[in-house]
Amino acid sequence: MKNLKFGSKIVFIINSLVAFLLLVSYVLPYIPPKSFATLSVLSLSVPLLILLNVIFFIYWLLRVKKQLILSLVVLLLGWNYISSMYKFSSSKNIEDADNISVMSFNVRLFNKFEWLPSKTVKEEIINLIKSEQPDLLCLQEYRTGDPIVLDGYYNYNAFPVDRTVKWGQAIYSKFPIVNSGSLEFPNTYNNGIFVDIVKQKDTIRLYTLHLQSSGIQTDVENLKKETSGNLFKQVGSTFKRQQDQVELFLEHKSKSPHKAIVTGDFNNTAYSYIYKEIKGDDLVDAFEEAGNGFGKTYDFKFFPLRIDFILAHKDFAVNGFKTFEDRLSDHYPIKAILKLH
Structure with missing residues (x-):
């Protein structure tokens, strides 16, 4: 980070916060709202956090900076979250008389x-x-x-x-x-x-x-x-x-x-x-x-x-x-x- 310009350092700090929040969200399905209601609200923002981390990853990739690793790792750790938000494959359409x-x-x-x-x-x-x-x-x-x-x-x-x-x-x-x-x-x-x-x-x-x-x-x-x-x-x-x-x-x-x-x-x-x-x-x-x-x-x-x-x-x-x-x-x-x- 010391080799980054001031503006890029600010971007990386924001990137780190967004990546941290997404990482925290991975444990939310295991925390009953009655135990920690305020934290459970974070689950509503998961699609936005995923999209922001994708944007940060692309940003650093285009600049050829190793900082891209942060969002990439967090996104890969939560791959099931991504597949729950967006399905890359086309819809199935299997005809069967018993459907x-x-x-x-x-x-x-x-x-x-x-x-x-x-x-x-x-x-x-x-x-x-x-x-x-x-x-x-x-x-x-x-x-x-x-x-x-x-x-x-x-x-x-x-x-x-x-x-x-x-x-x-x-x-x-x-x-x-x-x-x-x-x-x-x-x-x-x-x-x-x-x-x-x-x-x-x-x-x-x-x-x-x-x-x-x-x-x-x-x-x-x-x-x-x-x-x-x-x-x-x-x-x-x-x-x-x-x-x-x-x-x-x-x-x-x-x-x-x-x-x-x-x-x-x-x-x-x-x-x-x-x-x-x-x-x-x-x-x-x-x-x-x-x-x-x-x-x-x-x-x-x-x-x-x-x-x-x-x-x-x-x-x-x-x-x-x-x-x-x-x-x-x-x-x-x-x-x-x-x-x-």
Whole structure:
């Protein structure tokens, strides 16, 4: 570093800080938010930290400086993080008569409060579903008081405990539903629901979860009004509540004898304790198995956020995955193609 000019020394100091933060983030999936809530918030910035380290690596590479080693080593140590953020391979698309298509989408109340200028959002969502014809469809922030009708589907939807809330979640299935229920998260409008569906001789448990949201508006103008201290406090508190919700979910899932598919809006990233606990040792991430590109599922202006997931039991082969670009909500729909071995 002593051979660097003053400006380059400043750049390397910033580079070192960014590399250190990314390195610290590698341990976040193993730290419960209840133990260290403030640190767990760092998981949201992992995509940005990865991109910054890539930029620093390219910067030093173009200048032919050995300082490139710092970001290179940190990036290589977290290669799984990079592959979770961006898939360099093209999407799989394996046709098989035994495939099951699973679609998940946070529909944001079908644009009830006109966040989007279009007046036909609900109709466009229905048209998308009819076009894709998923075998299993999971919808979060579904308006239970204004249901959608889909021919050829069984369906189950559930309100949260508070019956004054007219939204919840819904599952539609082309296969018979033989069991269903709701996971009631305490002191919140969020919840999880499940169904057991029968495909030929197999019974499959399908969950869709809508975990606690921070309630922070993510557009630039609203973020400017928030102090960093308030952001950390609010997001940290949210992650603690998510931990409680995940613990309830895992207890429920442990009592099921069936192989599971877990979908939903986790309101957290693939670099978090929350995601690691839900995924466990028995589920695989359909995007990581068969997706491509960034896999962005949330409309956040600064960097690609993937907070909506389709996880399937490891006995499922993932034969395809798609992230849709249709802007019909603040989330983007996702669909996985699965085959049970």
